[in-house]
Amino acid sequence: MVETFEPGLAYGNTYRYFVWVCTNPASRQFEKCDIQEGEAVLNAFRQILQQKGLGREVLVASSGCILGCKSQGTTVAIVSNTQPGIIFLQNVLVQDVSQIIQQYF
Numbered sequence: 001m002v003e004t005f006e007p008g009l010a011y012g013n014t015y016r017y018f019v020w021v022c023t024n025p026a027s028r029q030f031e032k033c034d035i036q037e038g039e040a041v042l043n044a045f046r047q048i049l050q051q052k053g054l055g056r057e058v059l060v061a062s063s064g065c066i067l068g069c070k071s072q073g074t075t076v077a078i079v080s081n082t083q084p085g086i087i088f089l090q091n092v093l094v095q096d097v098s099q100i101i102q103q104y105f
């Protein structure tokens with residue numbers, strides 16, 4: 001039997017947002033995100049969200065290619081539990097993360 005569920009409500013978690021940060025390590029024929037920056041952006045999201053007390057509301061995960069590849073920075077996708085659509089951000093650098101968190105969460 002197949003069941004459907006609201007992702008943010010699965011297992012009783014409290015996540016309102018999901019953030020995927022591209023840390024794609026694969027070499028590809030087209031331009032790709034800066035992998036080192038991707039890891040740094042991922043860690044910055046986790047650290048700043050914890051500091052702001054949002055760690056239980058925003059789930060942050062690394063991702064493969066989101067198809068927004070740029071050689072500078074990395075691509076980030078944000079999905080809300082309550083709003084339709086996906087927000088895609090390109091060229092995200094560590095210094096952008098605090099502003100993104102302030103703007104979207």
Ligand code: FES
Binds near residue numbers: 023024031075
């Ligand atoms: S390699 Fe990062 S979005 Fe494609």
